Amino acid sequence: MSEAQPSAVGGTKSHRIYLLLKDAILSGRLPAGSKLPGENKLAEQHGVSRVTVRRAMEALQTTGLVERKAGVGTVVLEQPLDATVMTASVSNLMPNMVKMSQASQVRLLEFAYVLPPEMIRERLGMGQGGKVQRSVRVRMVDDKPFSHLVTHVPEAIALHYNEMDLANTPLFVLLERSGVKVDHASQSISATLASHEVAEALDVAVGSPLISLTRVVFDEQGRGVEHLDALYRPDRYRFQIDLERNGDGNSRYWEPKVGGVPTSGKAE
Amino acid sequence: MSEAQPSAVGGTKSHRIYLLLKDAILSGRLPAGSKLPGENKLAEQHGVSRVTVRRAMEALQTTGLVERKAGVGTVVLEQPLDATVMTASVSNLMPNMVKMSQASQVRLLEFAYVLPPEMIRERLGMGQGGKVQRSVRVRMVDDKPFSHLVTHVPEAIALHYNEMDLANTPLFVLLERSGVKVDHASQSISATLASHEVAEALDVAVGSPLISLTRVVFDEQGRGVEHLDALYRPDRYRFQIDLERNGDGNSRYWEPKVGGVPTSGKAE
Numbered sequence: 333m334s335e336a337q338p339s340a341v342g343g344t345k346s347h348r349i350y351l352l353l354k355d356a357i358l359s360g361r362l363p364a365g366s367k368l369p370g371e372n373k374l375a376e377q378h379g380v381s382r383v384t385v386r387r388a389m390e391a392l393q394t395t396g397l398v399e400r401k402a403g404v405g406t407v408v409l410e411q412p413l414d415a416t417v418m419t420a421s422v423s424n425l426m427p428n429m430v431k432m433s434q435a436s437q438v439r440l441l442e443f444a445y446v447l448p449p450e451m452i453r454e455r456l457g458m459g460q461g462g463k464v465q466r467s468v469r470v471r472m473v474d475d476k477p478f479s480h481l482v483t484h485v486p487e488a489i490a491l492h493y494n495e496m497d498l499a500n501t502p503l504f505v506l507l508e509r510s511g512v513k514v515d516h517a518s519q520s521i522s523a524t525l526a527s528h529e530v531a532e533a534l535d536v537a538v539g540s541p542l543i544s545l546t547r548v549v550f551d552e553q554g555r556g557v558e559h560l561d562a563l564y565r566p567d568r569y570r571f572q573i574d575l576e577r578n579g580d581g582n583s584r585y586w587e588p589k590v591g592g593v594p595t596s597g598k599a600e
Numbered sequence: 601m602s603e604a605q606p607s608a609v610g611g612t613k614s615h616r617i618y619l620l621l622k623d624a625i626l627s628g629r630l631p632a633g634s635k636l637p638g639e640n641k642l643a644e645q646h647g648v649s650r651v652t653v654r655r656a657m658e659a660l661q662t663t664g665l666v667e668r669k670a671g672v673g674t675v676v677l678e679q680p681l682d683a684t685v686m687t688a689s690v691s692n693l694m695p696n697m698v699k700m701s702q703a704s705q706v707r708l709l710e711f712a713y714v715l716p717p718e719m720i721r722e723r724l725g726m727g728q729g730g731k732v733q734r735s736v737r738v739r740m741v742d743d744k745p746f747s748h749l750v751t752h753v754p755e756a757i758a759l760h761y762n763e764m765d766l767a768n769t770p771l772f773v774l775l776e777r778s779g780v781k782v783d784h785a786s787q788s789i790s791a792t793l794a795s796h797e798v799a800e801a802l803d804v805a806v807g808s809p810l811i812s813l814t815r816v817v818f819d820e821q822g823r824g825v826e827h828l829d830a831l832y833r834p835d836r837y838r839f840q841i842d843l844e845r846n847g848d849g850n851s852r853y854w855e856p857k858v859g860g861v862p863t864s865g866k867a868e
Contacts, residue, residue, distance in 0.1 A: 352807060524627050525623045
């Protein structure tokens with residue numbers, strides 16, 4: 333499906349309604365074959381005119397999400413499972429490892445040595461005044477971007493590799509090559525909206541939903557060696573967590589299924 | 601922070617800009633003390649008038665996110681860490697277990713026996729024509745909603761408990777009480793936008809970002825016993841995944857830190 337950007341053509345109200353309906357379709361809440369509410373109903377629900385609703389419907393049709401059937405109404409079309417959807421298993425953090433390393437490409441958008449923002453400095457446990465290498469990368473499969481990665485690495489470590497390395501090799505590999513003894517990582521997953529800048533890089537409309545992940549990686553001495561802010565397109569990436577129920581009686585608990593796949597790289 | 605709904609008062613363009621800036625602030629991309637771009641810059645960036653930008657700024661100020669300082673500009677305010685933010689640890693799936701069971705309340709919005717949507721029927725591995733119990737619940741702490749839960753449970757299991765049970769007891773406990781031998785679960789985490797209905801239940805603006813989680817729970821025979829579609833407010837809930845790097849040499853891998861906390865309930 334091509335990423336039309338109706339924001340550039342239509343008004344903003346219709347664009348918002350387009351985004352909401354598109355999201356409902358891609359997330360499966362409006363499954364293939366289901367009928368959208370009528371124009372009057374949608375107009376009322378969103379407090380807009382029928383003209384605005386019609387514009388949103390046209391955009392949905394243009395982008396292949398719905399079909400208008402005479403005498404039936406607007407029907408959701410079957411969405412071909414995007415071949416580039418990556419699934420990141422949380423237990424081993426390897427989102428289709430082979431595919432990832434062989435088929436994905438990286439575009440390096442920014443590369444600089446800077447003073448880190450306060451929050452990142454604190455999370456890395458760095459003292460005041462220390463510099464970090466900041467890089468912005470976009471990861472793609474078949475020229476389709478799926479992740480936007482902003483990383484901060486303390487200068488002393490980052491000096492072991494250069495811009496070109498970063499464009500060609502997963503950061504995680506570069507860290508271990510630099511002699512860093514990676515020990516543990518802390519991650520949190522949330523949701524956010526695509527800002528102007530990110531929307532452009534990921535080829536989505538401004539205000540689209542994105543999965544956000546923040547990761548801080550520590551070495552054996554507990555020093556922060558990498559801070560990652562990653563944003564993922566939910567139509568091309570998702571986190572998979574499989575669990576097993578273990579234990580007996582009153583001490584039953586859930587455990588993630590640990591794959592233990594040997595890895596030299598890591599999901600970004 | 602109270603959830604003002606500027607969409608009801610301002611226009612939709614300004615509302616969208618308000619949402620984007622609010623998201624940038626709450627996610628830490630615009631940290632406390634940082635200055636927002638000027639009105640002209642924002643107007644240009646978003647292709648709107650200065651009046652529209654000003655309306656968004658007013659909403660940000662009204663909701664306590666920014667402060668306008670004479671001669672300085674619009675500055676991001678310190679956001680008090682919301683006391684109700686829940687953190688779900690993925691390794692043991694217990695988001696602050698004690699807090700969860702003692703301090704959270706459930707509002708049951710819907711309860712009915714229905715034919716399941718095709719996708720859910722397939723995921724549960726059910727035959728055609730079988731009914732499910734469908735419930736919609738909202739979970740809150742101190743009257744502040746943080747999750748919106750839609751569950752589907754095969755009729756034969758669901759008949760062991762009633763509406764009142766569901767309003768008072770975690771579904772997971774009800775399943776085990778019904779004699780179900782829970783064995784494993786498959787989960788996927790993504791991001792989505794708040795639809796009209798969900799926005800109202802979670803007290804957020806339509807189009808706000810939400811974390812979405814889909815979980816299918818299976819028994820020892822591999823039969824689907826619960827299908828959950830959960831939506832979480834990212835300002836009140838987040839998934840935490842801590843990892844350890846284990847193994848030696850070429851067979852190093854990441855493992856989630858398993859807490860193994862005994863549990864009778866489960867994160868919803």
